[in-house]
Amino acid sequence: MGTSVDEKKPRLGLETLGELIRLPGLNVFLTSTKELFSWAEKSSLWPLSFGLACCAIEMMATFASRFDLDRFGVIARASPRQSDLMIIAGTVTIKMAERIKKLYNQMPFPKWVIAAGSCAISGDHYRHIYSVVPGVDWVIPVDVYVSGCPPTPEAFMEGIIRLQRIITEGKTKPHLNTAYNKIEQETLKAKPQKTLDIPKTGTYILPGEVPAFARDLRERGFDFLTYITAVDYVDTLDVAYNVRSLENNEEQTWKVSLEPSNPIVPSITSMYKGAEWHEREAYDLFGIDFTGHPDLRRILLPDDWQGYPLKKSYLMDTPKPPYRPSRKEYEAWKKE
Amino acid sequence: MTSTENIAQGIILLGAILLIVTYLTWLERKFAARLQSRIGPYWVGRPHGWLQPIADALKLLIKEDITPSKSDRFLFNLAPVWVVVTSLLGFAFLPLTASWVLVNIDLGLLYFSAIGSLIVIGIFIAGWASNNKYALISALRAAAQVVAYEVPLLLSLLVPAVFAGSLDFQDIIRAQDGHWFILFPVVGQISFLTFLLAALAEGNRIPFDLSEAESELVAGFNVEYSGMKFAYFYLAEYVHLLAASLLVSILFLGGPLGPFFSGGVWVAIKTLLVFLGVLWIRWSFLRVRIDQLMMLNWKVLTPLTLVNLLLAGLWVSLNG
Numbered sequence: 001m002g003t004s005v006d007e008k009k010p011r012l013g014l015e016t017l018g019e020l021i022r023l024p025g026l027n028v029f030l031t032s033t034k035e036l037f038s039w040a041e042k043s044s045l046w047p048l049s050f051g052l053a054c055c056a057i058e059m060m061a062t063f064a065s066r067f068d069l070d071r072f073g074v075i076a077r078a079s080p081r082q083s084d085l086m087i088i089a090g091t092v093t094i095k096m097a098e099r100i101k102k103l104y105n106q107m108p109f110p111k112w113v114i115a116a117g118s119c120a121i122s123g124d125h126y127r128h129i130y131s132v133v134p135g136v137d138w139v140i141p142v143d144v145y146v147s148g149c150p151p152t153p154e155a156f157m158e159g160i161i162r163l164q165r166i167i168t169e170g171k172t173k174p175h176l177n178t179a180y181n182k183i184e185q186e187t188l189k190a191k192p193q194k195t196l197d198i199p200k201t202g203t204y205i206l207p208g209e210v211p212a213f214a215r216d217l218r219e220r221g222f223d224f225l226t227y228i229t230a231v232d233y234v235d236t237l238d239v240a241y242n243v244r245s246l247e248n249n250e251e252q253t254w255k256v257s258l259e260p261s262n263p264i265v266p267s268i269t270s271m272y273k274g275a276e277w278h279e280r281e282a283y284d285l286f287g288i289d290f291t292g293h294p295d296l297r298r299i300l301l302p303d304d305w306q307g308y309p310l311k312k313s314y315l316m317d318t319p320k321p322p323y324r325p326s327r328k329e330y331e332a333w334k335k336e
Numbered sequence: 337m338t339s340t341e342n343i344a345q346g347i348i349l350l351g352a353i354l355l356i357v358t359y360l361t362w363l364e365r366k367f368a369a370r371l372q373s374r375i376g377p378y379w380v381g382r383p384h385g386w387l388q389p390i391a392d393a394l395k396l397l398i399k400e401d402i403t404p405s406k407s408d409r410f411l412f413n414l415a416p417v418w419v420v421v422t423s424l425l426g427f428a429f430l431p432l433t434a435s436w437v438l439v440n441i442d443l444g445l446l447y448f449s450a451i452g453s454l455i456v457i458g459i460f461i462a463g464w465a466s467n468n469k470y471a472l473i474s475a476l477r478a479a480a481q482v483v484a485y486e487v488p489l490l491l492s493l494l495v496p497a498v499f500a501g502s503l504d505f506q507d508i509i510r511a512q513d514g515h516w517f518i519l520f521p522v523v524g525q526i527s528f529l530t531f532l533l534a535a536l537a538e539g540n541r542i543p544f545d546l547s548e549a550e551s552e553l554v555a556g557f558n559v560e561y562s563g564m565k566f567a568y569f570y571l572a573e574y575v576h577l578l579a580a581s582l583l584v585s586i587l588f589l590g591g592p593l594g595p596f597f598s599g600g601v602w603v604a605i606k607t608l609l610v611f612l613g614v615l616w617i618r619w620s621f622l623r624v625r626i627d628q629l630m631m632l633n634w635k636v637l638t639p640l641t642l643v644n645l646l647l648a649g650l651w652v653s654l655n656g
Contacts, residue, residue, distance in 0.1 A: 043391035068369065070369055070374060075365070081560055
């Protein structure tokens, strides 16, 4: 065992629950059902086995040999119907938040939530990013917060023990995320100053020449499309392409300058199959219209997302659908 | 034996089986923990978490009971009961000591295998009534798997019956006096191994737990079941496993036969050893693919058990 066990600490056995009366030839154990039930609940916490990001790796380590959460009776279940505890281990993105809420609603009562790691608690350094929920308690009520980035296995175990104590004391204290205060609002409203000193260098061609240029390269043996990406220079919106010849170990990059108000460029999916996903990504985050693309839909963000978050004109302080509940909505939901 | 005595004995047997099965889950967790150099349940009732199964059972009992609104309510509630009842029924015909068996009939082996194959109907009902895609796929897999593995299971069960010349468990035990059937050269061992494999497949255990494959099907046919209904499935799985281990110890390991102790003790020891072997297999092997599973059944186990049965019959007819 990694941690030494303190013998003086109260045991998690039956003797704390009631009193044992010894009669001749008979032992009588008295307890109340409430205490017995809360003992059963805290002694067999089955978490839903899912992880969101790097904290989940530490969580898995906590389940494995050196630390072994099974000592507390904690075993992971795959179905939310059979689990009592939800460990949010990792950054909660807005797309995932809907799934988390759905999974939480599928769990039977009584149920508990542990927010593990600074991203699950507050969003940490990702909290100002367009796609991240600033703390999982915007979505579901949290009982225990485990700090760390990521939390160590010892911290995970401490969180479990703290949750057990909460269950024994019969009160859950769901905290509200207090980070959305006035100062926070103001920092969000302040427009981020982004530097625009990236040099515009490289091979620039006209948008209309792209298919012919790409076909030429393809015929010359550049058979692998490394990436298609874009840069917002405010006055222009530049798309960068990179192709590679695996046989000759050569690479070729070219760029296209587009009008930011009307970014249209012909698609190269007919030459490079892999361009389909790259172009969808550029469309999703920059709103670039690739004419001739077979299936130009959003690929990373939810389908009903509004705006293109990697453009400089995207405002972070205005609430965007589909999912960023206001404080009022959250409070109303908690009262249900 | 009067009917009142019979019912009383049945109730005692039922309670004993439920208690044993509850602690088998504890045994499995401790055993798995040891294999993975962990400790396993420790803090819930010391020493060594002996209250863990009690806490689990109590928690499942007081958990919210969810019936999905789009499920078939009657069938959804029928499935767990069906599975537990059919898996427990098999114990009525199994001799637990040299002389004691709850229902003594001549065709014990036939009855046992007939009732054992009814469990899959409950699993299929569960998958169908849940109205969930994972549950349905899992139920279809379980049905295909169990129907297929029924063939080698029965064929390998018949070998001890052929040796003993009877389908009565008592006769089979008596025939093993002096030499257990597993010690019979080649035929006995092949029969033992094929039966063990087929029983693992019937009980949906690793390496054949395709109907509960977490990576593909979330939790399998019981994905929508919560609380006590889920516990019923869990219970049925272990009861089935215990019955299979008991059957192996009776058919191949001589059941109550052995020196020093009385019959019941030997049955318990042998059953426990077989059960631990099954656990060992579970925590050491990976899950096979569905096509590998079917290939193993139809191309290897079925021909092998057929030839094996033929050899056993030849030996008996030449020496009989």
